Amino acid sequence: MEIGSAIASEGEREAIKKICDEKNNGNLNARLLSFARIKKEDITYALNCGVDGVFLVAPTSDIHIMSKLNTTREKVTDSITECVEFCKNNGLIVDLCCEDGTRTGIDFLKEILNLAVELKVERLTVADTIGIATQEKISEIFGALNPIAKSKILLGVHCHDDFGLATANTVTAIKNGADVADVTVNGLGERAGNAPLEEVATALKFLYNYDINIDFKKILGLSKHIEKITGIGIARNKAIVGENAFTHGAGIHVDGILKNPATYEAINPEIFNAERKFVLGKLMGKKTLENVLNEMNIKANGEQFTEIFKKLQFIADKGTRLTNFDVRQVANTMLNLSEKREIILKGITAFSGYVTQPMASVTLLVNGEEKRAISIGNGPVDAAINAIQNICKDIPFEF
Numbered sequence: 001m002e003i004g005s006a007i008a009s010e011g012e013r014e015a016i017k018k019i020c021d022e023k024n025n026g027n028l029n030a031r032l033l034s035f036a037r038i039k040k041e042d043i044t045y046a047l048n049c050g051v052d053g054v055f056l057v058a059p060t061s062d063i064h065i066m067s068k069l070n071t072t073r074e075k076v077t078d079s080i081t082e083c084v085e086f087c088k089n090n091g092l093i094v095d096l097c098c099e100d101g102t103r104t105g106i107d108f109l110k111e112i113l114n115l116a117v118e119l120k121v122e123r124l125t126v127a128d129t130i131g132i133a134t135q136e137k138i139s140e141i142f143g144a145l146n147p148i149a150k151s152k153i154l155l156g157v158h159c160h161d162d163f164g165l166a167t168a169n170t171v172t173a174i175k176n177g178a179d180v181a182d183v184t185v186n187g188l189g190e191r192a193g194n195a196p197l198e199e200v201a202t203a204l205k206f207l208y209n210y211d212i213n214i215d216f217k218k219i220l221g222l223s224k225h226i227e228k229i230t231g232i233g234i235a236r237n238k239a240i241v242g243e244n245a246f247t248h249g250a251g252i253h254v255d256g257i258l259k260n261p262a263t264y265e266a267i268n269p270e271i272f273n274a275e276r277k278f279v280l281g282k283l284m285g286k287k288t289l290e291n292v293l294n295e296m297n298i299k300a301n302g303e304q305f306t307e308i309f310k311k312l313q314f315i316a317d318k319g320t321r322l323t324n325f326d327v328r329q330v331a332n333t334m335l336n337l338s339e340k341r342e343i344i345l346k347g348i349t350a351f352s353g354y355v356t357q358p359m360a361s362v363t364l365l366v367n368g369e370e371k372r373a374i375s376i377g378n379g380p381v382d383a384a385i386n387a388i389q390n391i392c393k394d395i396p397f398e399f
Helices: 009-022 039-051 063-070 073-089 108-119 135-147 168-174 197-206 216-230 251-259 286-295 302-317 324-333 380-391
Strands: 033-037 053-059 091-099 123-128 153-158 180-182 343-353 356-366 367-374
Touching: 009 039, 033 039, 039 053, 039 073, 039 153, 053 073, 053 343, 063 356, 073 216, 091 153, 091 216, 108 135, 108 216, 123 168, 123 180, 135 153, 135 168, 135 356, 153 168, 153 216, 168 197, 197 216, 251 324, 286 302, 286 324, 302 324, 343 380, 367 380
Parallel strands: 033 053, 053 091, 091 123, 123 153, 153 180
Antiparallel strands: 343 356, 356 367
16 A cells, blocks of 8 residues: 655654554554655655555656656666665565656666566556556557566556546556556546546456455445545546446336346446435436335325326426435325424534534434434535434434
8 A cells, every 4th residue: 555655744754654553553454655756865754654665656758757857767777776775775665666657668668677677676567647548558568568577576557547548547457467556445646536446446356357355345435435534525427436326217227127137237236335226307217206106105096106207207307306305295295195204403503614623513303302413524514414414323314
């Protein structure tokens, strides 16, 4: 795991040390690396944090060597040699990363690879730093490097998603000899992000039958946790972990799913501890509504059902996103049913400030019993939602 950049700041170093302490206390089973440039200063800071090794980044493309560093290939290889030897003398493992590797000439990549083997580097990673590589380019690079690396050194791939190809390029690299894939939860990373863990792991496991030793049932929970602590939202239509990943709305899709889920699902949501959902909108079919009403235990005859369907279609045509609450309200109105409100909001207080953690206090009446919770969040609304969820954690409900 690359857990930070020790050279960055004192706060970053403290965070790295805390993660290393977790490993030393037996709470984390991983090799922990710090980002480092090809500078002894960076490596020294990493050493002092107690990491196992460094992700040693060496610019290898001509544009980076000449325009960014104003140096030569020879001086870059000299710096690599000096820094790797320094790492080895201090007991650090090294993942040597060819920054902008996909815009580096194949011959120079081979030269760097041979040097890495000679220096007993544990891994050589080729980075698609600006996300510009195609699958053909990735195949060419790893097809050329793999015969040299075989049994001598691990090959890694590090892809960015600027053109939306990070997952495809990472999988292609693995298929062409890469041993290790750099990934991030939810595809977090610079600019458009890196290859997402959830997508790469799922594709390798279920499309290419690779042995991926992770618990897929924990991916969704991990994704939501990272979303919460980073404040970076997951797109609703994000593959695997997005809200809509296993959600069906079109009438013909729902009809097919109810008959055989494989008709419109490439993979079973239960693999990820996720749930299949049906949503209502202007494209919904009667099968969708019928399924939702059955789940709500609402009975309607043919004429009543048609009226409920027409009313919901009218609402949806206005551009409104329908929820189960809307369905229940319309159905209750059409069927002249009264509904018992089991959860009533009695009071809410929320506050936030420039240097204050957003916080909310919520009081609910749940089945006649008054309950209160105080929670923090990314903002006052998030804090209030967290408080409500804490009170209602054992009660099925939706906002």
